[in-house]
Amino acid sequence: GTDIPESNCDVLIVGAGPAGLMSATWMARCGIKARIIDKRGTKIFSGQADGLQCRSLEIFDSFGFADRVWKESNHMIEASRMCMWNPGPDGRIRRSDRVPDTIPGVSRFQQVVLHQGRIERFFLDHLKKYSDITVERGVLPESLDIDTSKVEDNDAYPITVKLRHLTDEEAMPAQSKSSNIADGLFRSNLAADDTDDLIRKSTGNEGNAEIVHAKYMIGCDGAHSWTRRQLGYEMQGEATDYIWGVLDIIPITNFPDIRMRCAIHSANSGSVMVIPRENRLVRLYIQLTEVRPDASGRADRSKITPDVIMKAAQKTMSPYKITYEYCDWWTAYQIGQRVGTNFDAHQRIFLAGDAVHTHSPKAGQGMNVSMQDAFNLGWKIGLVVNGVSPRSILKTYQSERRRIAQDLIAFDHRFSRLFSGRPAKDVTDEAGVSMEEFKAAFVKGNQFASGLSVDYGASMLVAKPGDSAEQGDGTDVGAAGTAANGSSARKVVGKQELATNIPLGMRFPSFQVVNQAGARPYPFQYWLMSDGRFRIVLFAGNMADESQKERVRRFCAELEKPGSVIRRYTPPDRAIDSVIEILTLHSAKRVDVELLVDFPAILHPFDEKRGWDYDKVFVDDVSYHEGFGDAYKNYGVDKERGCVVVLRPDQYVGYIGELEDVEDIEAYFAGVMIKDNGGLARTKVTKDVRETP
Numbered sequence: 001g002t003d004i005p006e007s008n009c010d011v012l013i014v015g016a017g018p019a020g021l022m023s024a025t026w027m028a029r030c031g032i033k034a035r036i037i038d039k040r041g042t043k044i045f046s047g048q049a050d051g052l053q054c055r056s057l058e059i060f061d062s063f064g065f066a067d068r069v070w071k072e073s074n075h076m077i078e079a080s081r082m083c084m085w086n087p088g089p090d091g092r093i094r095r096s097d098r099v100p101d102t103i104p105g106v107s108r109f110q111q112v113v114l115h116q117g118r119i120e121r122f123f124l125d126h127l128k129k130y131s132d133i134t135v136e137r138g139v140l141p142e143s144l145d146i147d148t149s150k151v152e153d154n155d156a157y158p159i160t161v162k163l164r165h166l167t168d169e170e171a172m173p174a175q176s177k178s179s180n181i182a183d184g185l186f187r188s189n190l191a192a193d194d195t196d197d198l199i200r201k202s203t204g205n206e207g208n209a210e211i212v213h214a215k216y217m218i219g220c221d222g223a224h225s226w227t228r229r230q231l232g233y234e235m236q237g238e239a240t241d242y243i244w245g246v247l248d249i250i251p252i253t254n255f256p257d258i259r260m261r262c263a264i265h266s267a268n269s270g271s272v273m274v275i276p277r278e279n280r281l282v283r284l285y286i287q288l289t290e291v292r293p294d295a296s297g298r299a300d301r302s303k304i305t306p307d308v309i310m311k312a313a314q315k316t317m318s319p320y321k322i323t324y325e326y327c328d329w330w331t332a333y334q335i336g337q338r339v340g341t342n343f344d345a346h347q348r349i350f351l352a353g354d355a356v357h358t359h360s361p362k363a364g365q366g367m368n369v370s371m372q373d374a375f376n377l378g379w380k381i382g383l384v385v386n387g388v389s390p391r392s393i394l395k396t397y398q399s400e401r402r403r404i405a406q407d408l409i410a411f412d413h414r415f416s417r418l419f420s421g422r423p424a425k426d427v428t429d430e431a432g433v434s435m436e437e438f439k440a441a442f443v444k445g446n447q448f449a450s451g452l453s454v455d456y457g458a459s460m461l462v463a464k465p466g467d468s469a470e471q472g473d474g475t476d477v478g479a480a481g482t483a484a485n486g487s488s489a490r491k492v493v494g495k496q497e498l499a500t501n502i503p504l505g506m507r508f509p510s511f512q513v514v515n516q517a518g519a520r521p522y523p524f525q526y527w528l529m530s531d532g533r534f535r536i537v538l539f540a541g542n543m544a545d546e547s548q549k550e551r552v553r554r555f556c557a558e559l560e561k562p563g564s565v566i567r568r569y570t571p572p573d574r575a576i577d578s579v580i581e582i583l584t585l586h587s588a589k590r591v592d593v594e595l596l597v598d599f600p601a602i603l604h605p606f607d608e609k610r611g612w613d614y615d616k617v618f619v620d621d622v623s624y625h626e627g628f629g630d631a632y633k634n635y636g637v638d639k640e641r642g643c644v645v646v647l648r649p650d651q652y653v654g655y656i657g658e659l660e661d662v663e664d665i666e667a668y669f670a671g672v673m674i675k676d677n678g679g680l681a682r683t684k685v686t687k688d689v690r691e692t693p
C-alpha cells in the first residue's frame, strides 16, 4: 500500500535490553537522530540479570549515573566456597575458602548486584535527560532490505525496514501456567521464540505498518535475534546437558554464608550458587540434576516449578535448612555456549549482546558484555554519522568485540564444566573436578569477570605493535596512522615504555589526582566522560623545572598552530575542546605553580561567557582530606619528563608518545578523523557539571 507512512532515521536500534539501551545512550550523547523499538509492551520489572562488573560501573559513571546504581545495589564484598567435606566420610559441606569478591585495587568500584529492571530505568532516565529518544514498545520489524550499492555513501539511507505496531495484548509476554509467581521462562532458551508468531498475527493490517529508511541499524534483539536471522548469520557452538533453575527469594535459613557470593559444590547432588541481593533477596542458581534434555536436546520445561528447584537446592545445601515465604521471580535455562560468525553486514547493520553470544548466566557476564559491545560500537557510529570519523573505524567493532565474545565463551565453557561437574573424590578420580582446578579457575575468572582485562588489538584506533591479522578474523582494521582518505601513510606505534601501567588497548586506569585551581581531589577517570570526544592526556611532568616547562610550552605551541591536530578537526565555530579535549596532569607541588601563569592557555581554554576552564589541569599531589594518589608512580610515568597519552571516546588507550611526538599524534588522528567535519552535535543539557561544551 502506498499509504504506509515512510520516514528516515539515522540509526534504528532493535531491542531495548541492556545492549539496545546502551546503544541508544551513545546516540543521545552524540546527538544522533535514533529510534529504539522493542516487541514487548513493558520494560522488565523483576528478575533477569543482576550482576554488574567493575567496568560496567565505570562506564555508567562516564555517563553520569553510576551513583544511582551504587546506592541501590547490594555490594558483593566477599566470596566464599562451600565444598563437600573432601575426602571426609560424612559428605557434609564445609567452608573451604574466603576471598575478596573483587580483586582489591583494580577499580574504584566493586562488583554489585541490582536487578536488570532498575538498570534499565537508569538508562531510560538518562535518555530523557539528554535527548528526545524514547523506547517505542510493542513495535517489531517485519522485513529488512539493504541496498548494497549505497553502503559506502555515508549520507545514504541504504537500509529499509518495515515495522509493525502490535496491540497491547500482543505485546504482553505469556507467563508460565505452572505457578502464579512472575517468571522469566518466556525469555529462557527452554522456550520457543514468539517473534514469527507476532509478525504473522499482525500482518495484513496495513494500518499498523510503517516503513523506516535508516543509515545504520543495530540488532540488539537478544539470543533469538530476528536481525541475525535476516542476515543469515550462524551461531557457532553447542548446547550442553546441564539444566539450571533460578530462584529470587527471601530465604529463611541457617546457612552461614547466605550474604556472601557463594559456590556450593556437593558430593553427589549438584551445585548451588548463592548471590546476595538488594532488599533481603537472595538469588539461587541451582543445578537440576534430575531434569534431563530429551532426544530433541531440549528439557521439558513444564516439569520445572519453583518447588522442584527449591527441593534440588535443599538437597545440595543439606544439612543446612533453607525455605522461603516470598519468591520474587524464577526461571530455568539450559546452558549452551555460542558465538556469532559475523558481527556486522557492510558496516551498516550491526549485532550486539546476546544476539551474537550466549552462554550460562552464572558467571554474571551476559548483561555486562552485551552493554560493553554496545559501548564499543555506539560512539563509532555516532562519530561516523556526524561526519567526524571515517566509516573505516566501524570495522574495528567486529575485530575488537568478536575476540571478547570468544574469550567469554571459552571462560564460560571451563567455568560451567567445573561448576556442573562432580567434585573429585581424591587425586586418582580423573572424571571428577579437582578443587584446586576449581579454585584456579575461580581466581582467573575474577579477573575476567571484572571486565578490566579487555585488551583490544592493534588497529587504526590502537597504535600498538602487532598487526590486526593476529586477531584471527581476517578483518583488515588498518594500522594507526594510515589515513582513511588515502593520504599520509605514516604507521604509528605508541611508546608503551613511557607509561608502563597504561597499557595500549586497555582502559585508562584511575588514580586520585588533585584539581590545580580548586584543590579538590578526584579519581582521574571521573573526567573521562563518555561524550564522544577523544582526549589527549598531557602528563606535563615537573612544571617547576624550567626546561620541562619549556617542553610543555613547545608542545602547546604546536597544538595552537593553525592546522594543528586540535584546530584541524574542530569546526571554527565550535569550542576548541569540543572534538578533542586536552587534560593535564603535572607532578610539581601544587602550591609551586600557578594555573594562569605557568600553563599555556590551550590547556585551560578561555570562553567569553564562562571564563577560564578550571577543570582541565590536575596535579599529582597530596590532598587535604583524602591522602595522596601517587598517580605518576601508579601510571608508571616519569615524574620529570611525563608523556602524552591519547584516549578514545570509550577511555581505551590509543597512543602513547613523548611531548615531541606531535607528528605521530597528527598521524594517529589522520587515521581516525575527517578534516572539515561538522563536529559533534550538541547535547541538550547545559547544567551538568561534566557537560560537553
Ligand code: FAD
Pocket (backbone or CB within 6 Å): 014, 015, 016, 017, 018, 019, 020, 037, 038, 039, 040, 048, 049, 050, 051, 052, 139, 140, 141, 184, 188, 195, 220, 221, 222, 223, 225, 226, 227, 246, 331, 333, 352, 353, 354, 355, 361, 362, 363, 364, 365, 366, 367, 368, 369, 370
Ligand atoms: P536481551 O536482554 O535479551 O534484550 C533483547 C530485547 O530485544 C528484549 O527486550 C526483547 O523483547 C527485544 N526483542 C527481541 N526480539 C525482538 C524483535 N524481533 N523485535 C523487537 N524487539 C525484540 N548477565 C549479567 O551480566 N549478569 C547477570 O547476573 C546475569 N544473570 C542472568 C540471570 C538470568 C536468569 C538470565 C536469564 C540471564 C542473566 N544474564 C546475566 C544475562 C543477561 O540477561 C543477558 O545477557 C542480557 O540481558 C543480554 O542483553 P541484550 O540486550 O543483548 O538482550
